[in-house]
Amino acid sequence: MIGKPLNRIDGPLKVTGRAVYTSEEWGVGQPLYGVMVEATIGRGRITRLDTSRAEAAPGVRGVITHRNAPRQQPPDPSASTYSRALPVLTGPEIHYFAEPIALVVATTFEQARAAARLVEVAYDVIEGRYDLAARADQTFSPKDIRGWWPTDSIIGDFDAELGKAPHQIDVTYTVPYELSLPMEPHCCLAVWKRDAVTVYTSTQIVSEARARIAATFGLSLDNVRVVARFIGGGFGSKLAVHAETMLAVIAARQLRQPVKVVATRQQVFHLAGHRPASIQRMRLGAAPDGRLIAFGHDTTQKACPTSDYIEQIGVTGRALYAAPFRRTTHRAVELDLPPAEDVRAPGEAPGLLAIECGMDELAYALDMDPVDLRLTNEPATHPESGLPFSDRHLVECLREGAKQFGWDRRPQRPATLREGRWLTGYGMAAAIRPHFQAASSAEVQLHPDGTATVRADMTDIGTGSYTILAQVASEALGIPVERVRVELGDSAFPAGAGSGGSWGATNSCSALSRACDALRDQVLAAVPDADRSAPGGLVELVAKHFPAGASATGSIPDMDKEPSFAAYSLASYGAHFVELQVDADTGEIRLRRMLGVFDAGRIFNAKTARSQLIGGMIWGVSNALFEEGSIDTRTGAFMNRDFAQYLMPVHADIPAIEAVILDGFDTRANVLGGKGIGELGICGSGAAVANAVYNATGIRVRDFPITLEKLLPHLPSQ
């Protein structure tokens, strides 16, 4: 059952509209509606705030500002990024554009929205720092990268050896701000009962949301319940809850009625985090046979005063290719913009754009096939730690992908394959994504009627968690999958690490697998010897001996308590292949086909896994060709704050796309042998697209996204 391409068990609920998302919760009584008012400056101070007209508007029940907001706790920097307190409306200072300055609460949404426009504000504006490129030399060195990785990793005399290398490249890539922008915007419905609050919120990690709410309001965890049964996408932007949740909690308490706050699409751009823009210098030195001598990746990214978030952009290259002399660094530039947060495949997504385009540039400099260049530099052990790989099949991904794609038809020289106006190009790139584990628990009950219930605070952000958990229970308990009921997204259930970092599936399924084992042990221990080998198995034993059913909980620890994570380098791998065409006159880029071949150990559901992977590959197309959060460098505002202006691929942009998953089972990863796949598809796919654009045109655009105006001046003459 594990691995089967089952349809989502929650699919019928979703297509019939019966899956209840946060803003659709109606079981709590009539809510009030809160609409957030945003600052319209990037940095400064509120000098006048007049809410009288808003308060007098029809239906308005209250306007909450820094003047009447309750005192909240300051963030504790030792707490995890997403669980630390997030006080809102703390004072008249404005730290970034669109920071919430008020919540207008009314009987109807329309009344709240109308009244929100009546809040009058005047500011003292302070000149802010908004332009990364203009300040790229004003960097600081973060003390470490998220407490997990060293800021710099320098092995040997990189500069000297690079200088001596027979073939060298030194190129700089820039990656813009990118945003998660899930279809369901960030939203919350808060309901107080005496001193306890129930918070329906759209979040990837229930336990982090609960901890953040408790920390912000000085509540005990027991007095905070978080519910997130269905989530319309997250992609990192819902690892934490944001101001919408804090404001709903405050308003519901003050007004003694449930309050619902839903961010607008425009608000999401500033309210939830973005991927920090980055400037990435790739320096590679190689011997004539393609062997890397020096691997250098120096990264500079946007940071801000209100957050210590640094994206691990330079960590990616530490694990990918063999090279004796190495240098990977992180620098940051403080800007007065909203805090950055994780966006799908933090580190790898932007890092591999530079690394894998850099490797492509080196392949041309060496006159070597780009696949061969990667094969030549496949390390035997982790290139920096020397740890053995738990299970690494990057070479198979490259070989199998090249074969299935017909890579041998690639034009060796750029801009040489032309049909009429269309220039055809092939590109490829490697993918790598580390595998993580975090403490997680799950509970299983086997009822006397042969059905089972699984419970965990795990979330399903559209990925298929409900389905794979049912598959694991079905297999472990020996019952049909239809008899498994899965209940997720409630802090009343056993706690885990939710959906994020591509760890949700393996964390929650491993915990559940252990719960099922524990349940089996418990049942077998309690029944007479003669019954143990009953043909009906566990179900029959429970029916006969456990009139109230049997239940058990299973847990897995954090990875630092798992010996295999210290003994092995654990990651998922892949290889991307792209064919596209570029109109030689207009620069229009049309993809023709994409193939990804992936190695992630055992797959829990072939269908939902494929969806994750092709979704990631499409996001890579977006990174390469479409996506860019544009900052107004006068105000620090994202200018293109909607789906009309923040471009991403649509169906017509995506051609034949296939994800092939190699059979596998990584015994060192966990009891089920699976590794993370959620973010694997996006890793490297953008670089494969960019490399295909180069192969088609001979034009190397190093400033993402590759848009028409960057190609046009360089297109080959007729």
Ligand code: MOS
């Ligand atoms: Mo992912 S960026 O860890 O949700």
